[in-house]
Amino acid sequence: MSDSTRIISATTPRPSLSSRHGNDLQFFRADLTPGKEGVAGPDPEAGQRFVSEIHFANFYARKISDILAMQRMEIGVVEDRDFQTGFTFSSVDQRWHGFVSSHRLSYDDVRTELSKR
Amino acid sequence: MDHSSLITAIASVQRLDGVAGSFLFKGRNAIHKQMPFSDGRTLDLMEVLGEMLDGYQQVRRRIRQVYLQFDAGVLLLLVQETTALVFFLTSRADPDLVASAGTVLMKDYAVYLAGLSDRPGATPATSPIEELIVATPRAAQELAAKREARVNNWGVLRKQVEALLGKVMGRAQVIAMIDRKLNALGIDDPYRLPADELRGLATKMIEVVPNSSKRAALLSELESVLQEHQL
Numbered sequence: 001m002s003d004s005t006r007i008i009s010a011t012t013p014r015p016s017l018s019s020r021h022g023n024d025l026q027f028f029r030a031d032l033t034p035g036k037e038g039v040a041g042p043d044p045e046a047g048q049r050f051v052s053e054i055h056f057a058n059f060y061a062r063k064i065s066d067i068l069a070m071q072r073m074e075i076g077v078v079e080d081r082d083f084q085t086g087f088t089f090s091s092v093d094q095r096w097h098g099f100v101s102s103h104r105l106s107y108d109d110v111r112t113e114l115s116k117r
Numbered sequence: 118m119d120h121s122s123l124i125t126a127i128a129s130v131q132r133l134d135g136v137a138g139s140f141l142f143k144g145r146n147a148i149h150k151q152m153p154f155s156d157g158r159t160l161d162l163m164e165v166l167g168e169m170l171d172g173y174q175q176v177r178r179r180i181r182q183v184y185l186q187f188d189a190g191v192l193l194l195l196v197q198e199t200t201a202l203v204f205f206l207t208s209r210a211d212p213d214l215v216a217s218a219g220t221v222l223m224k225d226y227a228v229y230l231a232g233l234s235d236r237p238g239a240t241p242a243t244s245p246i247e248e249l250i251v252a253t254p255r256a257a258q259e260l261a262a263k264r265e266a267r268v269n270n271w272g273v274l275r276k277q278v279e280a281l282l283g284k285v286m287g288r289a290q291v292i293a294m295i296d297r298k299l300n301a302l303g304i305d306d307p308y309r310l311p312a313d314e315l316r317g318l319a320t321k322m323i324e325v326v327p328n329s330s331k332r333a334a335l336l337s338e339l340e341s342v343l344q345e346h347q348l
């Protein structure tokens with residue numbers, strides 16, 4: 001009976017989202033600068049979805065930030081019945097980073113994951 | 118499940134930690150708004166979000182949630198068909214908890230929301246909920262006066278009483294008798310009488326008939342009239 005309970009040390013790193021969700025979670029990096037558009041990631045089709053999602057949401061996020069007197073959108077997450085797409089803009093490399101997943105991630109997990117990008 | 122209970126349910130979610138505001142709209146119909154800025158700004162926001170959701174609908178995407186984190190707050194949209202429940206969150210909020218509570222709320226009220234119009238102004242956006250704090254006896258009196266500011270259907274009932282009494286006396290005599298009776302009872306405005314007093318008044322009018330058998334017959338007829346008026 002000694003092995004019935006598995007003790008996980010508090011210092012053990014949590015498994016990453018990608019390992020928890022297998023291949024359902026795909027990470028992308030996109031450059032939307034005019035003339036330099038491109039997306040890097042495991043699946044070109046999902047990559048295009050990722051880019052379209054950012055274009056559309058960011059267009060309205062700019063309008064909303066004007067209304068709310070805010071500076072910029074930091075994180076965006078769009079969820080339909082098939083996919084969840086999360087994205088953030090990195091001021092370091094001036095690119096959009098994020099994921100497309102067929103499983104819903106909690107906003108807490110999304111923020112944690114995107115903060116690493 | 119009515120408008121009032123829907124607004125109460127939204128207010129309950131808004132009491133969660135870090136929820137600074139909320140609004141509910143269907144198409145261009147602002148159903149409820151309680152945001153920490155002007156109504157005009159809220160309507161501008163609603164317009165932009167409505168356009169955004171229209172865009173998703175045009176490409177036949179069934180959006181469930183949109184989370185937009187800005188530098189000074191989060192806008193969380195929960196979408197069900199053409200209805201959107203929007204929460205404005207501060208950094209103290211747990212967006213997963215708010216999303217979960219809001220989604221359950223929208224499912225609970227799905228039938229009611231489906232029946233609402235999506236035309237602008239179809240539903241009054243002002244919340245019918247008032248928090249009443251009665252600080253003085255005068256304020257209590259004013260509230261009581263407000264509560265009593267409703268009228269009964271004395272006009273119709275009087276005509277029916279006149280018709281009943283007209284069977285045993287002349288019309289002019291009936292009208293004069295009713296007016297005299299109102300004066301004698303000190304009733305200035307019979308339209309403000311509560312249901313039980315209105316019932317008593319109509320009965321007293323018939324009781325002036327001296328012949329006991331005729332009076333009993335008229336009281337019996339009056340009973341069905343009163344039931345018609347739910348008195």
